[in-house]
Amino acid sequence: MNEAGFSIHTPTDNVLRLEQAVLLYHGRSGGSLATVHDVVMVDGAPIIGAGRPMSAKAARVLASSLLKRAAHGGFLPETVLYLHGDVLMWWVPPTRRHLSFRVGDDHAQAFGGQERGAAMPMPGLIFAASSNAWQVWAVKGHTRPTLTTPLYRAPFFNVYEDGGICQGSAPRPEGSTVDKIQAWNEAFFRSYFTHPNVTAKLVRYAGGSYAFWRDMLNGRYKRFPERVLVDAGTTLGKLLGHGERDQ
Known part of the structure; x- marks a missing residue:
């Protein structure tokens, strides 16, 4: 029987010390679970x-640590x-987009019809997507957001307060x-x-969000009026946990 050799090449001359072990479990239905165990020398x-479940955040931190020396290729757009x-x-920088609305009967008359659509100016937007989330926020200005950029509630129907x-x-x-x-x-x-998904103000506008989007559809604004945006109370950096210690 052939024996496979195994060795660990450290990125420095430091000696590696075994501190933790990760055990992986796979179910027949395709589910997976990872547990983290402290290791003691006896x-x-x-x-x-004894182990504890590994959180998704801890798994990402571990993966990032293991891949620090790996090369990453591919063009990343601005x-x-x-x-x-x-x-x-x-x-998504400010631009014009076609939006389609389908509102309920109770708002159709004030909205100018139950189904309407038009190309309208949009504010700058930040989207986030993952396997279990899909979110959007608004930003002001035309420059690429930084960690200090304030976030605003996306002014659209069908978006919750958390984005x-x-x-x-x-x-x-x-x-x-x-x-x-x-x-x-x-x-x-x-x-x-179709309808607002927030309990607070979606936009700061006389008459509320239906009146705002009715006026937008009617072509009242050539540029998106950023003054209507509602502060989300955070910045891009805070949203990403920048400067905060991992739990």
């Missing part, structure tokens, strides 16, 4: 202690703001890689916007 031999694990965040997008019947793209950015953008803008 009479010179390593002993694996609009990509953050890429880590399956989390992708990108910026979460109500998918409804809109098809959700598969995967959150850079090449899927256009697919995510189209999935959002080509959906029907």
Whole structure:
């Protein structure tokens, strides 16, 4: 029987010390679970202690640490703001987009019809997508956002206060890689916007959000009026946990 050799090449001359062990479990249905165990030395031999479930955040930190020396290739467009694990965040500069609305009977008359659509000016937007999240926020200005950029509530119907997008019947793209950015953008803008999903103000506008989008559809504004945006109370850096210690 052939024996396979195994060795560890450290990035420095430091000596590696065994501190923790990760055990992986796979279910027949395809589910997976990872547990982290502290390792103690007893009479010179390593002993694996009791484990605790590994969080998704801890798994990403571990993967990032293991891949620090790996080379990453591929062109990243300027609009990509953050890429880590399956989390992708990108910026959509202010532009004009066609939006379609389908409101309830109780708002149709004041809205100017139950179904309406038009190309309108949009504010700058930040989208985030992953295997279990799809969110959007608004930003002011035309420059690429930085960690200190304040975030504002996305002024659209079908978006929750935390930025979460109500998918409804809109098809959700598969995967959150850079090449899927256009697919995510189209999935959002080509959906029907039906009603506000917030309990607080969606926009700062006399008459509320229905009056605002009615006036937008009527072509009242040539540029998006950024004064209507509601402060989300955070910045891009705070949203990403920049400067905060991992728990």
